Amino acid sequence: MKIGLRTIKTAVSATLSMIIAGSLGLLYPASAGIISVLSVTNTKKTSLLTGLYRLLSLALATGIAYVCFTLFGFNPVAFGIFLLLFIPSAVYFKLSDGIVVSSVLVTQYLVEKNLSWAFIGNEFLLMTIGVGFALLMNVYMPDAEKRLKEDQEVIEVMFRKILNNMAAYLNQHGKERNLFEKCDDLKAFIRTGEAWAKTHAENHLLSSNDYYLNYFTMRRMQSNSLKDMLRILEKITVEPEQVESIQQLLEYTADTFAETNDGQAILDRIAQVYEVYRKKELPKTREEFENRAQIFQLLQVFHSFIQIKAEFSRHQNEKAL
Template sequence: MRIGFRTAKTVVAVVLAIYIANALHLKLAEFTGIVAALLLKNTRKETVVTAGKMAIAVLLTLAVDTLLFSLLGFHVYVIGLILLLLIPILVRTRTERGLLLGTVVTIHVYTAGHLDMDILLNEIWLILTGMTVSLTINWLYMPSRKERLLNIHRQLEMTVADVFDHFARALEEKDYLWDGAEILTIHNLIQQGKKEALLHEDNYITSDDVLRFHHFEIKEKQYERIKHMLALVSRVDQVIVQGKMLASILRKMSAALRSGEDDFHRIQEEIRALRETCEDMPLPKTRKEFEIRAALLQMLNELEGYILDAV
């Protein structure tokens, strides 16, 4: 059976936290293992935020424990009163994630049967030890998602290139049929890329990583243009010379995406040249030809917009 990366990290964190707590001669050292396990999150940012909230929750718990146990004594019903008072406080301070740790801390204090500075410091050191181990392990051993992001980006470019090739064939062949499955693939890849980019950003806060997420936001805008182009190409049910000229540009766009070379400036020039050429051509003779040429012109505008979105 293969052990996952997160599982391995959890095992190491729990064992190491307990080992360190024992080395520090802390009472109830095993509790540090629970703290360490609870704090191992998917990203460094989430781990730090959770650690902060749990630390505040534990301090609030110790304050409530000190107050009620001192006033009412060490009785089981006092634990219930502490939780009744503690829960709304944690919710109000948005630290309810620390309720489990707070409950365990309260039971520790109750089990001790008395309250003094040694007990309070012991609980604080238990929490700090578990948190420090988890934060350290997550900081040192967090897998990079750059390779995944690069793969998603490459798949996305290849799929868009396929779509442009399909558009070109539809303009060149009157009865060309295409199921449009790549359109859904593009949507799924963009959503997957945004998710991975956000996780990556929460682990490596640099301008480069922010740009990675922004890249997929741009792709989302371009996706809307591709969907519009799909609707437009479906209206072109005749092969005309302007359509063949646009198909040639679409194929060059596809080739640029496949090669990964930034050849878009030259394609922009060809788009402008084609627009000028179409303006100099004779006017449509029929309503049908007018509608087809109008759809082709809109496609040309969307293709230019697709390029400009990435600039």
């Protein structure tokens, strides 16, 4: 049995919440512990937002409960009417995350038959203590940056291998099927990195740290283009010298593929390859024409593939200014 960090945080925050609520002489101190259990999340940002939304949800619930219990008395029917009004209201105001917790606290108004300011303060203190300790426990979060950098390196190695294999298999019909599987593996790995990057970004409350999230999103977009290139590559069957310049372009891209490469040099080479094909003799047969069209389509998709990285680099440079 493995006890994770989040489990430890949950247990500690619940315990401290109950102790503090009890020491302040609040009624139902266990509720503070339960609120804390429900408020410990995976990131600092979600913990902060969860706490804020639950306090707002309790304010909404208290207002509706006051009207319902005043008009209909402290009884189950009044509570049912409260739920009929509170649940859609919470959804409308995007406070649905606090529906359960706030409803439980409202039952304490019902049990105590009490909606005095003192008892309302009791409930808000329970909520504040519970979400407060949950947020306090999330002040410490393991830094995922080392893992993100390692994932970047793995992804770039995977891209290089696929690009080199594409260069080797270009014009060799039927030998590139396993590249589709490699592309799928690459995309799955990128999505895992995106999830870690999102967590990393949400653990920085006072500063914007979305570089890694943007990076993995950019690589995911490139992986989509890579798969489109493979589909076109399957259809190309020409003499080896007809695709030599594209093979060299793919090999150069694989050799220089890196986080720091802004793609401009590759875009220049793509323009040169376009010019090479424009100067070639026009196709004489339908088959030659179709193959030439596939080659141009491959170049277009490849241009988009590199342009994605160039746009990413430009955007990052603008942010740094």
